[in-house]
Amino acid sequence: MVTEEGFDRRIEPFRPELLAYCYRMLGSAHDAEDLVQDTYLRAWRAREQYDETRASVRTWLYRIATNACLTALEARGGRPLPSGLVAASDPLGPLVRGEHAAWLQPVPDSLLDAGDPAVAVIDRGSLRLAFASALQHLSARERGALILRDVLGFSAAETAAILGATVASVNSALQRARARLKTAGAGQTPVDEPAAADQRAWIERYLRAFERADVEGLKRLLTDDVIMEMPPMLNWFAGRDNYGLFMTWVFEAAGTDWLLREVTANGGQPGFAAYQRVGDGYRLHTLQIFTVRTTGISRNSVFQDTEVFETFGLPTALDAAGRTAPAG
Template sequence: MTEVDGDFDLRVEPFRAELLAYCYRMLGSAHDAEDLVQETYLRAWRARERYDASRASLRTWLYRIATNACLTALEVRGRRPLPSGLAAASDPRGPLVRGEDVPWLQPLPDAWLDPARTAIDRSSLRLAFAAALQHLSARERGALILRDVLGFSAAEAAEILGSTTASVNSALQRARVRVKDAGTGREPSAAEQRAWVDRYMRAFERADVEGLKRLLTEDVVMEMPPMLNWFAGRGNYGVFMDWVFAASGTDWHLEPLAANGQPGFAAYRRRELHTVQLFTVADGGITRTTVFQDPDVFALFDLAPTLGGPRP
């Protein structure tokens, strides 16, 4: 490796985490985002001699490469929804229905983004926002993320997307309308959110359904990919949790974790890894629970398949 090559590596490496977050927002898959960041760096390395600092900053240039990689990937990959984006709410007394063929939205573990070294707007990674992005076209996603999340100017976003300023502004307006109800508004501090979920964990381990319900807002939502079922309202949530403990017993152990800037836990039932659960918390309590039961999601968190056992 030459001195120039080594200098190039040092200059591009600080952008890796923010590019990972960008590719995740674009694709809704942590695994795909990791692959595309690797592809971005490979393409950048091959094109390093053609980089012209007088035309664009290094950051803008890398985002252009990452965007091209994402747009290419999205030509052959479908959107990644959550159950609430596919059908009406379910009756909690009905049978569970698996959506095995749906490419579900994945969480992005907080551990993948070093908070001490990377200034990333965690609210723009929330599952609800990531799910809303999946309903946009690829270029609408790009325009919204580049302009409203990352703060690029319209001219810079047009350069990154290989488009015109007018086209970017038009795509941005359409995108804003479609995601306005999944905004990234005010929320409790991270410590307050964790405290709400810690209380939920204690009630869960006691199989205390009434205790769980007291921590929920009236319009709380629970969804459980890969199940197509999802439930709305505190009463329906309680009915379903009564069934969970009746069907699966009360021998549970929970391990805290975090993803998408949201608190959560890994749930072990009879010492076997059962689910990863993430929570959206507002001032009045828990507004959404997203429960993942997917080996690919478990692998993201490097979770041991049995309590106290070796990690994969």
Template sequence: MDEGFERLIEPFRTELLAYCYRMLGSVHDAEDLVQEIYLRAWRARERYDAARASLRTWLYRIATNACLTALEGRGRRPMPSGLVAESDPLAPLVRGENLAWLQPLPDSLLDAGDPAGTVIERSSLRLAFAAALQHLSARQRGALILRDVLGFSAAEAAEILGTTTVSVNSSLQQARTRVKEAGVRREPPGEPSAAEQRAWVDRYMKAFAHADVEGIKRLLTDDVVMEMPPMINWFAGRDNYGLFMEWVFGAAGTDWLMEPVTANGQPGLVAYRRAGDGYAIHTLQIFTVTAGGISRNSVFQDAEIFASFGLPTELDG
């Protein structure tokens, strides 16, 4: 009975991880919470009533309760562009003190449990959408994710959230309005294929490795945005981007190694800068790519995030 129950619930682990990430905005918190969810499910296994709810709905009820509890008293996890006004690209970098930032989610954590990419809707994990969710209340997030992303009915969502269908529909409407006001769509129209997006970023990697600022600028949209938590600085525009990259190469040198990564269903890179006889990790960069080029670069420089991607901190020369 117990072993059979484990086999029944194990296939839901990856999608529950994605759900907790959308709710919490933290990879590490989501991983920890999934472990707690499975412990709660194990302890409550004798009380599961298949006649009342499907196993998936029951697990999401446990997951939602755990997420709502975890979110009590916590601030949201923003990105700099959703928190402060635009910066001068040459202004001193300022670290956001006592702020918990949105974290990127390594695709590798999902690929292991969903190799065909059929269970997890990757577009709903995009950084821009994940950041927009952070502007919603916990219950608004739950309603939007359960209804619009996961496809639960209003009645099922009400059962999961422990409320009424009227309350779910109200929260859903408010959440849709706020996300729309933020100008975010899970899957923008005319978006390039994954292979085309990777090709844009591969060209960016080559230009970066050669410290070719003009080459980088040619790959950007006019309104490109760069933001770089834990720094609160962010700016927009191709020329501003170029000025910042000139500063980066002047301050950090022109000898770099690049490795491709993927996160939140988006292409990215990890950059290593020359340090003595080898190379030291510098930044993890995740890109939003449109038909006209790279429109956003979300740059992360945090040891906890590097660890979640399994990235070595140093490379041999």
């Protein structure tokens, strides 16, 4: 039995990996934070019932977190991205908002980099937006089985105990999940992802071209099959030329004076917050997260969501010098 003394010290190191787990399950950093907080509250209330001869503290916490996630998913369902939900759009067509859709959101690396050795156990590749998006098309229990077994390395018996299921049902769910991800071409670790320094070099060149409103320069940095999507809009499109057409429209409609702030998300994916010139300052416009291959930028996931902005701690306005300005 765990006594009250030292209980917090025993469970606190697992917070970063539990946050990563709940994010993979829910597709929202905001929801993941809430569920981890709920997990710790439930664990505290049940601390006197914990029997360390039956399960490790880590396994016990994952069971609590999994129950919380499964309950949440019964009400909320999955969070796809537009490219996994509707057909590609005309880059010059009208923007259409997905009024009732809950979209996959990125997670800032700052939430996971807590300066704790436990962070090292997080599989960064399994946080990538493409993999997180593919997970959203699995059932909740398929998602749980796959993450617990293939990402976190729990045994079939441990996974069954965490999910409150039989080993046979876990293995069946895992087979279905693996097959669906294979069909979707989504793996935990991208096989052609360059080193972090090379990714930064691609994005720095993209930033410079963006600041110059150099559409042809942007296009030269893209792969032939590049995808741009921009939740909460349903619109998405593929291909370098379509990307260029849309960016030409963006600069014509929103101007060519921008300030950009670099960010990293989802286990090292580079990106930036784009601030549009408005009056004598700049207003937060979008958060853009990139997927980079060895041959160039293959995806730009563009978010325009207040909840996402708040999760990343982005100021809503900057003054002419790029300093945080009062919102108004």
